[in-house]
Amino acid sequence: MKLILTEKPSVAKNIADALKIRTKKDGYFEGNGYIITWAFGHLLQLYDAKDYHPKMRTWKMENFPFIPDKFEYKIKSNIRNKQKSDSGAKKQMSTIKRLMNRKDVIGIISACDFDREGQIIGDSIIYNNQTKKPVERLLLNEWTPKEIMNGLQQLKPNEQLKPLQDAGVSRQWADWLIGINLTSVATLKYQKGKGKALNIGRVLLPTLKIIYDRDQEIAQFKSERFYRLEADFKSKSGEAYTGIYQFDKKSSFKDKELLHKWKEQIVGQAAEVVNVETSVKKEFPPFLFNLSNLQGYITSKYNGWTSDKVLKVAQSLYEKKYITYPRTSSIALDESLMRKTEDVLNKVKQGLDYEEEVRFSRSKRIFNNQKVESHSAIIPTYIVPKKLTNDEDKVYQAIKNRFIMQFMPISQYEENVIETKILIPEMLGTFLSKGRRELVKGWKKVEQIKSKEYFLPDLQKKEQVMVKSSQITEHDTEPPKPHSEKSLLNMMQTCGRKSSAVNEEEILSGFSIGTAATRADTIKKLREIGYIKIDKKSLFCTELGKKLVETFPIQSLFNLNFTGKLEKALADIEKEKVRKHDFLSFIYDFTEKSVNQIKNGEEVTIHETVQMDRKKQENLGKCPNCGHPVIEGVKGFGCSNWKQGCKFVIWKNDKYLLSMKKKPSKTMVKSLLKNGKVLVKGLTSKNGKKFNAYLSYQKNKENDYFSWSMEFMK
Numbered sequence: 080m081k082l083i084l085t086e087k088p089s090v091a092k093n094i095a096d097a098l099k100i101r102t103k104k105d106g107y108f109e110g111n112g113y114i115i116t117w118a119f120g121h122l123l124q125l126y127d128a129k130d131y132h133p134k135m136r137t138w139k140m141e142n143f144p145f146i147p148d149k150f151e152y153k154i155k156s157n158i159r160n161k162q163k164s165d166s167g168a169k170k171q172m173s174t175i176k177r178l179m180n181r182k183d184v185i186g187i188i189s190a191c192d193f194d195r196e197g198q199i200i201g202d203s204i205i206y207n208n209q210t211k212k213p214v215e216r217l218l219l220n221e222w223t224p225k226e227i228m229n230g231l232q233q234l235k236p237n238e239q240l241k242p243l244q245d246a247g248v249s250r251q252w253a254d255w256l257i258g259i260n261l262t263s264v265a266t267l268k269y270q271k272g273k274g275k276a277l278n279i280g281r282v283l284l285p286t287l288k289i290i291y292d293r294d295q296e297i298a299q300f301k302s303e304r305f306y307r308l309e310a311d312f313k314s315k316s317g318e319a320y321t322g323i324y325q326f327d328k329k330s331s332f333k334d335k336e337l338l339h340k341w342k343e344q345i346v347g348q349a350a351e352v353v354n355v356e357t358s359v360k361k362e363f364p365p366f367l368f369n370l371s372n373l374q375g376y377i378t379s380k381y382n383g384w385t386s387d388k389v390l391k392v393a394q395s396l397y398e399k400k401y402i403t404y405p406r407t408s409s410i411a412l413d414e415s416l417m418r419k420t421e422d423v424l425n426k427v428k429q430g431l432d433y434e435e436e437v438r439f440s441r442s443k444r445i446f447n448n449q450k451v452e453s454h455s456a457i458i459p460t461y462i463v464p465k466k467l468t469n470d471e472d473k474v475y476q477a478i479k480n481r482f483i484m485q486f487m488p489i490s491q492y493e494e495n496v497i498e499t500k501i502l503i504p505e506m507l508g509t510f511l512s513k514g515r516r517e518l519v520k521g522w523k524k525v526e527q528i529k530s531k532e533y534f535l536p537d538l539q540k541k542e543q544v545m546v547k548s549s550q551i552t553e554h555d556t557e558p559p560k561p562h563s564e565k566s567l568l569n570m571m572q573t574c575g576r577k578s579s580a581v582n583e584e585e586i587l588s589g590f591s592i593g594t595a596a597t598r599a600d601t602i603k604k605l606r607e608i609g610y611i612k613i614d615k616k617s618l619f620c621t622e623l624g625k626k627l628v629e630t631f632p633i634q635s636l637f638n639l640n641f642t643g644k645l646e647k648a649l650a651d652i653e654k655e656k657v658r659k660h661d662f663l664s665f666i667y668d669f670t671e672k673s674v675n676q677i678k679n680g681e682e683v684t685i686h687e688t689v690q691m692d693r694k695k696q697e698n699l700g701k702c703p704n705c706g707h708p709v710i711e712g713v714k715g716f717g718c719s720n721w722k723q724g725c726k727f728v729i730w731k732n733d734k735y736l737l738s739m740k741k742k743p744s745k746t747m748v749k750s751l752l753k754n755g756k757v758l759v760k761g762l763t764s765k766n767g768k769k770f771n772a773y774l775s776y777q778k779n780k781e782n783d784y785f786s787w788s789m790e791f792m793k
Contacts, residue, residue: 080183083115083217084175086191086200089398090222091117094190097227106174114184116175118191122168123152123203125255127161128263143264144674146667150252152207160722166783176208189237190217194406194453195653196596198240199247205237216240221403223460245659246652253645253666257281257636260670264677265631265685274688277627278608281636281645282593282601284627287610288637289570289592291620291628293562300558305331307552308338310345310510312499312544318536319547322499322510330511335551342549345501352542353509354498361491363444364484364522366410367456368477370595371572373405375565376477379616386564386599392474393457400462402478406596407454408572411447416455420446423461424486427479433524437486445485458482480525487522495535501546561617564602571598575639589650590643623686632680633673699745700752702727704778704785709752716748726783729776735787739763751776756790 085091091108095101100110107116128135131147154164154172179187187210189201205214214237219230261279270277308324323330324341332338368376373393374386393405412420421439428437459479467475495514514535523530538544562570571592593601602618605611610624620628628637635641651657698708699716704727707720717728729743729751736742740763750757756775763769773790 080181081113081186081188082178082184083113083188083190084201084204085115085117086120086197087398088117088119090190091115093222093398093400094227097224106171107178114178116178117171118200118204119168119171121155121200122172123207124155125251126151126153128259138263138267140264140267140678144260144671146256146670152203160724162722163724172204175204179205179208179210179212184212186213186215188215188217188234192406193218193220193404194596195243195247195250195594198243199251202237202244220454221400221460222398223400223462242653242655246649249652249659249662250649252663254281256666256670260674261633261677264674268677268680269630269683269685270688271684271686272688275608277686278604279631279636281642282597283605283610284636285592285639285642286567286571286601287605287620287624288628288639289567289575290562290611290618291625293559294620294625297558297561302555302557304553304555305333306335306338307331307554308342309550309552310501310546311548312350313547314536314538314542314544320497320512320535322497322512324508325511326508331554338551341506342551344503345506345546345549348501348503348546350499350501350544350546352497352538352540352544353500354496355538355540356496358494359491359518360494361489363489364487365481367412367445367458367485368481369407369410369456370405371408371568371598372410373457373474373477374599375568377474378564381473385603386568387603389474390599392470396471396475399464400460401464401475402460403458404454405457407457408595409451409454409456411450412445412455412458413451414446414448417441417446420458423459424483426461426463427459428483433487436488436524437483440486442485484522484525487525488519490521490523491519492517492530497535497538499544561619563616563618567602567618568598574643589647591646592639592642593646626685630683630685632676699749703752709748711745716743716745727785
């Protein structure tokens, strides 16, 4: 019997289905020679500083820098009460330990995601339970039955993944050291009043700096006006076209008076075609998606989407076996996947109007080992979904369409260029006209992309034409646009440089801000802690974010090159080019020097919190769970004893009530607590009809939470 540990319950179910195991028990599946259990992501977390030493329970400047002699792990904390362990995680850890210690279990298979975080999720659980049984690794890019069965025949000893574990642990410890130490001393030094801490992080600050720099570019931008001279020509056969005046390779001019002089003179003048060029140009489809490019595509196309939401939806599709691993930086496929890719293509192209044009190709643009690091680009699997949510459909269609585009004909267009010279001897320069005509739509059919077409007459060199009219157009230089999530993700991926200045190998080397898996969470956190704000799709620094960039003394944390080198070092640990010990020694030294620099630095205030007088909260009634008063909070009506673990709460956005177009009121909660049930009028059924009913809120038998029940009026 072998024990398989997965990162999430949904993946355990996929493996159980592939192995045709139907028996599900409390916290695991069992059958056919396997036990399959699961985590809920990270079941363990690093100790908080206060867990190491009682003196760290309060923040005092003299306690920092704080660097543990040895990093320790504990069961992750309850979200609502950090002083207690999460009960679900505690129970599942106990289940996993019991299963690992079963005498009939001869070995363990870690089937967590094949990446840095997946490795340490599995390793922290397995090795903290101190097993001596052999541990193997299941490394998959998708959770389809075929891949699972193939993967179980190609297991690797977990020891071979030690470099990946080292990289994961190095990232985890480094972020803890920088975050705990610098957040603490920065808050003590630069914040007046109690409130949220000044969050300082290795990835947060350089990302904030990118947005700050763009804000400054916009604020300091000075618009300049320029002019262009256009002429409308007519051939002897009556065909018309327009050209833009260019001289010395310039078509924009600051001197309007000079252009005005020519504008008056050229009307009615003869002109000659001095050059005609016709060429056929090719347009290749955009590359396959990696995660950052997928996030940028979706957030720019659909309102209300964030990069964090795109990742969650893509993760859902991955766990449902419809797409390959989404947290990838690659935009190409491994060459070993050619046969599998052809099978997938034959599945997903069925029924398309242009099915006959979709033809498999072994193009180096699609299959290239040099452009793949750990995981290939995101593509569909051979399992075609029958039913998706609206959000899942948007993301799945984008991935499927981008995949099909690679195997469609290359789009082609004809470009025409005409240069016309007005026959005035003293007028130097020519008028340039460009035309474009689509020849082959090709891959653009997939998403019905329309090409802009401009038709020029069929003229010959030295052909005579006339100037029928002319005009001067006014233009202003425009400031750079504020960052969107799409442009910010691209800057994080390329460490602040333009895409044209970075090649794919450099991105894959790890020289970036964060990873494909963490960038969305970084942007989300910047918004949550108040360093940036979003207006429609544009991102801006808040006053707090701006002041932090301009005042916080550890400027290396804002330096994109510094951050890129740290991220590359983590990638190099995976490749055994850098030692974990050397990386962490640098982090220890950097943390210590940074803390001392802040301590000895200038006394300034970055953030001043306003303390609000707390009004005495009204007692709405006794908690049915523990008897303590129920009070109103920002998000719900809950037990005042929540810090000690009481879970009674009625959320203001309660989904059950919202489904009937109702929200809980203070009056309703009072009556419910007093009488055990409450008459609610004006509820709305699925058919849109209004009705009245008694609602009660009762504790579930199987857990500590409460659920609604309804009783219709007699």
